[in-house]
Each structure stands twice: as structure tokens, then as C-alpha cells.
Amino acid sequence: MNIIQLKYVIEVAASASMREASTRLFVSQPALSAGIKDLEEELGILIFERTNKGISLTDEGREFLIYAKKAVGQYAVLEERYLSE
8 A cells, every 4th residue: 555546536526536546636537447446456445336327436445545635644644844955
């Protein structure tokens, strides 16, 4: 698990679209999909339900998203404090 994967999850959840999220993150859609799939496999949970009509969070995904947002927020604080000087 890495901070980039957490950011991917947050953006996909916010946009509810892999295509839109990949555009906002400036990454290819296959790279975004692979990053999230790798994370799901590493954690042993399904974060997103993928259907022909789109993508949505699973129950486990909703819980994971809460922690991912906290982790990314804390990472931003660390970056601001120690890398902006």
C-alpha cells in the first residue's frame, strides 16, 4: 500500500468514474485501474464494485475510504511541515 494508491481510491470515490478520475490524476485509466486492483489484492478486500453502469464503493470500501482520507490528510501535513521549507 502506498500514498498514491490511497489518492487513487479517494479520487475514484469522489468522481465515481475511472475515466474522470484518471483525467484528474493525470494518469492513464489502465494504470489507475491496476493500482487500485493491486491494492485490493494486497488488502484482501474489494473496495469498488465494478458494473457496466459504473463503479461504486462496497461497504468495506466505504470504511477504507474514511481511513484513506485521514492518512492522506496526515501525509499532506507532513509534506507541508517538512518538505516546504
